[in-house]
Amino acid sequence: MKKLMFLFVLVAFLSCKNEAKVAENKIKEDVVFLADDKLEGRQTGTQGEILASEYLIKRFETIGLEPKGTEGYLQSFSFKPKTDPHSEVEFTTNADSTITGNNVIGFIDxxxxxxxxxxxxxxxxxxxxxxxxxxxxxxxVHNGADDNASGVAVLLNLASRLKIKNDQSEIKDKNNYLFMAFSGEEMGLLGSNYFSKNPTIKTESINYMINMDMVGRMKKDSTLAVYGTGTSPMFKQTLKSNNDKFKLVENESGVGPSDHTSFYLIDIPVLHFFTGQHEDYHKPGDDSDKLNYEGMNLISDYIYNIISDLDDNGELAFRKTKNESEETPRFKVGLGVVPDYLFDGKGMRIDGTREDTPAFAAGLKKGDVVVKLGDSTVTDMMSYMRALSVFDKGDKAAITVKRGDKTIDTQVQF
Known part of the structure; x- marks a missing residue:
């Protein structure tokens, strides 16, 4: 009888041990830590950034990722601060007058x-x-909860889910996974640029790159912007077939103001996910209590499903896209507004205004849609920038905006 009881307990123990492990969702916990005042805004080269990198290393270790930096999980890079904003940054090994940042890199093999x-x-x-x-x-302190503790938290969630999936499955995914928390993005995509020139894996082995930058403020209409959709022929259909939650705003270009650009420029297909700018962008008000965590969970699910869907497609073909940044007009003045980059109607919708700006003085408000500036009709962001490019400081211009059902004609002075 005792032997029988022992066998019963042993079977029960083994059964519990083999029970499927479920990835723990720590998205909010990760954001709250990274966006805490104690990290003092995580500026590259500061103690706050070091504290953030130490936290990420512990999270990578807990998840079970292999180190894939140059020193464990870290890939350090040093550079001289730019004196000319139009020049390229100079990476250096000389310790004098330099700043050192650290990419944090983990791997599922x-x-x-x-x-x-x-x-x-x-x-x-x-x-x-x-x-x-x-x-x-x-x-x-600029805590940067949305920019970009949000993207890092979703990255960690995906790492945990993909690690557990591949540990428990007898048939592994047909890709390895490299998870990278970049430093130096705010100073000019420095961490991703450095990795592209000093990779810790062979760049020819990289199938495609997914970037998440500001994914924490999904609006009520569930708009999600995805950039880089033209960089591989597989992307558009895959995005569409896996979407039943979002109002997608797609942009084909592989070039943009975030780290995916560094990979596109070495001929790697890229997708960049973004929930839009807001009034707290690059301000102290970008705090963890303002994030849409339910929306972040939906984005994590969406990206996970896209990765799973693409797993049987082998190595994706790379396709060059039109570089919209080369066509962007140069301008000397601005309205002083935050544009709504997710707006897909006609015109340029204002997502926020700042005091002591031409827009504020003219009575323009959040939600107004600029449809005419000077002699130019405004149909989208590019036509708005073209219209703006003809003015100099001190000029006055007529401006027409739609405010709900009303059309308002007024004047701005730059």
Missing amino acids: NNVKTTIVIGAHYDHLGYGGEGSLYREKDKA
């Missing part, structure tokens, strides 16, 4: 030929500085 890179930058603006849109005189 499925012993296959190709690897998917999943990335998000974890640095932010510290106490503000050149990139800040905060106009008060006092110094304030």
Whole structure:
């Protein structure tokens, strides 16, 4: 009888041990830590960034990712701060007058030929500085909950889910996974640029790259912007067939103001996910209590399903896209508004205005849609920038906006 009881207990123990493990969702917990005042805005080269990188290393270790940096999980890079904003940054090994950042890199090795890179930058603006849109005189921590603790939290969630999936399945995925938390993005995509020139895996083995930058403020209409959709013929149909939650705004270009650009420029297909700018962008108000965590969970599910769907498609073909940044007009003045980059109607919708700006003085409000500026009709962001490019400081211009059902004609002075 005792032997029988022992066998029963042993079977029960083994049964519990083999029970499927479920990935723990720590998206909110990760954001709250990374966007805490104690990290002082995670500016590249500061103690706050070091604390963030140490946290990410612990999370990578807990998830079970292999180190894939140059020193464990870290890939350090040093550079001289730019004095000319139009020049390229100079990476250097000389310790004098340099800043050092750290990419944090982990790996799931499925012993296959190709690897998917999943990335998000974890640095932010510290106490503000050149990139800040905060106009008060006092110094304030720019916590960057949406920009970009949100992307890093979704990255960690995907890492956990993909690790458990491949550990428990007898048939592994047909790609390896490289997870990268980039530093130096706010200073000019420095961490991803450095990796593209000093990769810790062979770049020819990279199948495609997924980037998440500002995915924490999904609006009520569930709009999700996806950039890079033209960089591989497989992307558009895959995005469509897996979507039943979002109002997608697609952009084909592989070039944009985030880390996916560094991979596109070495001929790797890219997808960049983004929920849009807001009034707290690059300001102290970008805090963890303002994020849409339900929306972040939906985005994580969506990206996970896209990765799973593409797993049987082998190595994806790369396709060059039109570089919209080369066609962007140069302008000397601005309205002083935050554009709604997710707006897909006719015109340029304003997502926010700042005090002491031409827009504020003219009475323009959040939600107004600019349809005419000067002599130019505004149909989209590009036509808005073309219209803006003809004006100099001090010029006056007629402007027409739609505000709900009303059409308002007024004047701005730049």
